[in-house]
């Protein structure tokens with residue numbers, strides 16, 4: 001039986017960068033505080049914890065002084081930088097450059113929209129760390145609409161609307177939301193006015209959206225798919241669904257202990273892949289365990 005690890009799965013450059021910054025500081029100082037989980041993957045968090053990384057939350061930050069804190073790839077709202085400044089905390093900023101650019105675009109749009117009494121809408125998951133950072137750029141005024149499109153009735157369609165997306169969202173759902181908002185805007189303006197009343201910027205990161213077509217092919221090529229990801233990972237859920245749509249024998253696991261012997265009966269190939277927050281070492285560990293399970297079965 002062939003076991004294929006998807007070479008394109010694994011950390012995106014934003015997460016890779018945050019982890020290498022953390023490792024650099026850990027090597028130098030032996031310990032480092034990180035605001036929130038550095039990556040949505042418990043196994044990688046455990047590895048970094050063993051190196052000295054200590055995860056804190058915003059309440060902890062309020063109570064800390066004269067120390068050093070890492071900001072992960074998701075980014076943070078301006079209030080976090082303000083707390084750090086007040087408490088004389090050195091920020092080690094490992095925010096992903098793509099997220100920082102989006103924060104600055106949203107901030108600029110927010111200032112422009114103030115002049116036209118417009119509304120800023122962000123397609124994303126309410127409460128997700130990246131969303132908190134993005135909404136913070138608008139003084140917490142932006143509307144957040146999730147994939148169930150709930151809350152859309154709060155938007156006043158007589159006023160201009162500008163739409164952005166969280167970087168890890170699904171392209172197809174973003175397209176559907178764009179069409180839905182546009183249809184509502186059109187009921188309150190003429191066709192000529194619609195371009196000035198509605199602007200939509202697909203800001204889904206290429207590191208996520210490019211993986212969809214690739215995983216479609218990967219899922220079709222293998223008899224079964226073992227998708228390795230953290231339960232809290234948004235893009236993990238999205239990418240796993242793509243695998244499942246293209247190969248019904250797709251299984252989501254978080255570590256090698258979740259593997260089930262029965263999945264490997266009468267098959268010729270297994271594809272092992274993962275989210276942008278899944279470390280390559282974990283996929284390799286899972287592949288090795290599959291090999292051991294299969295060998296044990298043959299010899300039994």
Ligand code: SF4
Nearest residue numbers: 012014096098167205
């Ligand atoms: S998915 Fe894209 S935007 Fe998000 S951390 Fe990775 S590289 Fe940055």
